[in-house]
Amino acid sequence: MRSVEPTEKSFSTVGSLDVVGLGFLGIGQITPESLSCIRQADKLFYLGSDALGREWLRGQNASLESLYDAYSAGKNRLESYEEMIQRMLAPVRAGERACVAFYGHPGVFVFPSHEAIARARREGHSATMYPAISAEDCLFADLEIDPTDFGCASYEATDFLVRPRRVDTSAALILWQAGGIGVTTYENGLEWNPEGVRLLTERLMQLYGDAHEVVVYEAAVIPVCDPVIIRVCVEQLPSVRVSVYSTLYVPPLIVRDPIRQDDLLRLGQGNFT
Numbered sequence: 642m643r644s645v646e647p648t649e650k651s652f653s654t655v656g657s658l659d660v661v662g663l664g665f666l667g668i669g670q671i672t673p674e675s676l677s678c679i680r681q682a683d684k685l686f687y688l689g690s691d692a693l694g695r696e697w698l699r700g701q702n703a704s705l706e707s708l709y710d711a712y713s714a715g716k717n718r719l720e721s722y723e724e725m726i727q728r729m730l731a732p733v734r735a736g737e738r739a740c741v742a743f744y745g746h747p748g749v750f751v752f753p754s755h756e757a758i759a760r761a762r763r764e765g766h767s768a769t770m771y772p773a774i775s776a777e778d779c780l781f782a783d784l785e786i787d788p789t790d791f792g793c794a795s796y797e798a799t800d801f802l803v804r805p806r807r808v809d810t811s812a813a814l815i816l817w818q819a820g821g822i823g824v825t826t827y828e829n830g831l832e833w834n835p836e837g838v839r840l841l842t843e844r845l846m847q848l849y850g851d852a853h854e855v856v857v858y859e860a861a862v863i864p865v866c867d868p869v870i871i872r873v874c875v876e877q878l879p880s881v882r883v884s885v886y887s888t889l890y891v892p893p894l895i896v897r898d899p900i901r902q903d904d905l906l907r908l909g910q911g912n913f914t
């Protein structure tokens with residue numbers, strides 16, 4: 642049973658909002674429950690740049706409206722998100738069943754989805770997020786990584802760079818939005834801040850050394866394409882293309898803390914690798 646926040650303000654007309662994700666590979670990773678929400682909606686929204694995906698969605702539900710035009714070059718992204726949220730909530734406030742589809746997972750690194758759900762519930766509407774396949778899930782499959790082997794930490798790249806934190810280099814590290822470090826606006830083109838990549842490189846060299854291999858990863862967005870997997874040593878990172886669609890994977894430095902035997906014995910374990 643999904644939890645519902647207490648109602649702050651009750652509207653006489655109650656609508657609903659379904660928030661779904663399409664995964665990647667065009668619409669090749671969509672789940673049956675998300676597809677059902679898409680088809681049943683009175684009003685469908687889509688936020689993504691994929692024209693084929695958009696037209697496919699229109700075929701599923703003719704009410705489709707793209708939210709992508711809320712972005713424009715130089716416009717603050719928070720302003721764009723606010724506009725998207727208002728557009729998504731308008732049919733909900735009118736008592737309709739709205740659905741919004743994002744690429745990837747709708748709740749992974751997506752501000753307007755969480756915010757629209759919170760506001761819809763505060764106004765007395767029902768709102769539900771459905772799980773989907775994120776870029777990180779594709780990365781685990783394409784790079785054949787098990788995140789539990791060494792542990793795995795995941796950060797937004799700007800956040801990772803500007804907040805001093807204790808980084809556990811014995812665990813894997815995943816950095817989102819490495820191609821847009823420090824950029825708060827939407828920009829044309831795909832490499833928003835090469836200087837940010839250089840700063841990130843310096844930080845990674847301090848932590849991992851110049852020669853440690855990192856992977857610039859892009860999941861395939863259409864079925865006929867392969868994923869982009871660029872392996873370089875940290876030092877060379879600024880020489881390869883890091884786009885706003887890239888996710889950076891930093892494998893662990895394989896120096897692990899010794900296992901605490903006392904804790905193992907308390908767990909009743911004799912053998913642990």
Ligand SMILES: C[S@@+](CC[C@H](N)C(=O)[O-])C[C@H]1O[C@@H](n2cnc3c(N)ncnc32)[C@H](O)[C@@H]1O
Pocket residue numbers: 665743744745746747748749750751774775776777816817818819820858859860861862885886887888889
């Ligand atoms: C706003 S987030 C959206 C994430 C998305 N909701 C998901 O579930 O993967 C944008 C970031 O997702 C990652 N991303 C988007 N498309 C990607 C792709 N095709 N391959 C790898 N990472 C991608 C990048 O780190 C990018 O900067």
